[in-house]
Amino acid sequence: QDVVNKIAAGEIIVAPMHALKELLENSVDAGSTAIEVLVKDGGLKLLQITDNGHGIEKDDLPILCERFTTSKLKSFEDLMSIGTYGFRGEALASISHIAHLRVTTRTATSSCAWQAHYADGKLTPAKPGQSADPKPCAGRLGTQITVEDLFYNIPNRRRAFRSPSEEYAKILDVITRYAVHREGVAFSVKKYGESGAGFSVAAAATKTDRIKQAYGGGVAKELMEFGTEDAKWGFKASGYATNANYSVKRTTLLLFINNRSVESSAVKKAIEQTYQMFLPKGGHPFVYLCLDIDPTRVDVNVHPTKREVHFLNEDEIIDLVCANIRENLAKVDT
Ligand code: ADP
Ligand code: MG
Numbered sequence: 278q279d280v281v282n283k284i285a286a287g288e289i290i291v292a293p294m295h296a297l298k299e300l301l302e303n304s305v306d307a308g309s310t311a312i313e314v315l316v317k318d319g320g321l322k323l324l325q326i327t328d329n330g331h332g333i334e335k336d337d338l339p340i341l342c343e344r345f346t347t348s349k350l351k352s353f354e355d356l357m358s359i360g361t362y363g364f365r366g367e368a369l370a371s372i373s374h375i376a377h378l379r380v381t382t383r384t385a386t387s388s389c390a391w392q393a394h395y396a397d398g399k400l401t402p403a404k405p406g407q408s409a410d411p412k413p414c415a416g417r418l419g420t421q422i423t424v425e426d427l428f429y430n431i432p433n434r435r436r437a438f439r440s441p442s443e444e445y446a447k448i449l450d451v452i453t454r455y456a457v458h459r460e461g462v463a464f465s466v467k468k469y470g471e472s473g474a475g476f477s478v479a480a481a482a483t484k485t486d487r488i489k490q491a492y493g494g495g496v497a498k499e500l501m502e503f504g505t506e507d508a509k510w511g512f513k514a515s516g517y518a519t520n521a522n523y524s525v526k527r528t529t530l531l532l533f534i535n536n537r538s539v540e541s542s543a544v545k546k547a548i549e550q551t552y553q554m555f556l557p558k559g560g561h562p563f564v565y566l567c568l569d570i571d572p573t574r575v576d577v578n579v580h581p582t583k584r585e586v587h588f589l590n591e592d593e594i595i596d597l598v599c600a601n602i603r604e605n606l607a608k609v610d611t
Contacts, residue, residue, distance in 0.1 A: 279374070279397050286371035287431050292438070293320025294447040296376070298538070299368035300422050301455055304328035307420065310462055310480050314452060317469035319444025321427050321435065329419040332384035335391045338411045341380065342373040342395045370398050372424055375431060379403075379423040383416045390416025449476060453491035454531050454538045457565055460484060488517060488565065492529065496563045499523035501609060505601035510590045511574060514598045516566040520609040521552075524560030531565040535572055539586040544595055551599040555606045566598065 290296045297320060304312045307330025317323035333341065340346050347366030372378055373395040383390035393411040394401050400409040428435040438444055449466060456464040456478045465477035478490045489497035499522045504515035519525065530545050532538070544566070552562045574589040588594065 282374045282397065283430060286374035287428070287434060289367060289371045290375060290427070292447065293324055293427055293444050294451050296320070296324055296368075296372055296424055296427060297326070297448050298451045299372070300324070300326045300424075301451065302537075303368065303422075304330055304420070305455065305459060305462070307331050309419065312462060312464050314448070314464075314466045315469055316445055316448055316466065319438065319441030320424075320448055321438055321441065321444065322425065323469055324424040324427065324448075325421065327419065327421040329417070332387070332418060332420055333380070333382040334384055335387065335411060338380070338382075338391060338393045339400055341393070342369045342378065342398045344370040344398065346370070369395075369422075372427075373398050376427040376429065377425040379425075380420065381414065381416050381423075382420040383418050385418055389413045392416075445475075451538070452476065454533075457484070457487045457491055457531055458533050458536070458538070458567070460487070484517065488563075492563060495523060496525065501605045503601055503605045505597060507594075507597055510594050510597070511571040512594050512597075513569040514566065514594075514601065516564065518564040518566075518602055518605070519562050521555040521606055522609070523563075524556050525563050526561065528561040529563040533567045534575055534586055534588070535569060536567075540584045541586050543587075543591055544598075547595045547599050548602070551602055552606070564602070568594070568598070570594070 290299075297314070301312065301314075304326060307328060309328035309330035311329045313327045315323065315325040315327075337348070343366075345366045346369075369378070374397055378395040379392065380395070381390055381392045390413070391411040392403075392414045394403050394409070400411070402409045403412075445468065452464055452466050453476060456462075456476070460483070461480055463478060463480040465474045467474050476491065478487050482490065485497050485500060488500065496519055499520050500517045501520045502515075502517055504513075506513040528545060528549050530548060532541055532544055534541075548562065548564050548566075552560075556562065570588050575586065
């Protein structure tokens with residue numbers, strides 16, 4: 278059974294960035310206003326995320342890493358109107374099958390923090406011979422999740438990661454996307470052993486400040502705000518995109534559908550085409566696009582490995598969004 282669980286977990290968490298994305302979304306779901314990430318060896322040695330969210334009740338700790346443990350799905354209707362990121366209760370379970378996992382957490386009503394270690398979905402002693410029960414400890418309100426030695430029991434996978442800096446870059450990419458999207462939340466990322474943050478943004482930072490911190494002043498200076506909605510297709514689009522005065526090396530699309538960071542090659546392709554007649558040859562845009570679509574019409578995260586998203590009336594919605602971007606592009610003096 279453990280082998281099956283391990284294989285399944287390895288399909289959900291393919292690289293450190295996938296573990297990080299799940300943990301980051303959990304921290305956001307918990308209402309955090311400050312999220313700190315610490316990374317060692319591209320997240321393979323250590324991935325630690327500390328938030329100041331509502332924490333986890335001590336009584337919930339024993340089942341925290343069982344599959345389908347989730348506090349986010351209260352009824353079947355919820356499945357159809359997912360406002361929070363998680364609803365499967367598979368992330369922590371998966372991580373516990375392929376890494377050493379430690380959770381330290383404190384809720385507002387608890388007089389101390391509690392720490393628990395997990396292996397293969399269950400509580401496990403911190404050291405052999407000790408009790409597996411959660412232990413009281415000092416700690417602030419919120420949750421710290423520590424993931425060590427990711428893929429330690431899948432040596433082939435582990436060996437496949439040749440460059441920790443590449444994995445770090447992917448982790449940074451996930452964090453900067455959420456940092457742009459989540460106003461009111463402070464983010465910081467640090468490499469283990471380095472004093473300064475690799476990236477940070479304050480809670481009070483505005484949208485354009487966030488884009489500037491994450492993607493540079495050049496992008497931030499040439500941004501246009503756009504937005505459109507349509508009742509017939511049941512969507513609302515808004516965002517920021519570079520104008521025709523500026524191009525980036527590769528198309529950078531930050532796509533959020535119902536507040537989840539997702540990928541859509543259809544959206545990306547359409548946006549590239551939209552910019553083609555505005556940018557010099559070889560130029561590419563930066564586009565941060567938030568789409569709010571009736572949740573029953575979106576097929577988001579049916580399975581965690583499914584990173585590509587599809588929604589109903591994709592062509593019609595994409596056309597309208599691109600038409601809106603085109604209108605805005607045409608307005609800017611070049
Ligand atoms: P899901 O997010 O799909 O519910 P997860 O495995 O990611 O499943 O998390 C399981 C549960 O653990 C969540 O539903 C939540 O109750 C709790 N949890 C996980 N991370 C945090 C966190 N950072 N702060 C508060 N609660 C958390
Ligand atoms: Mg989750």
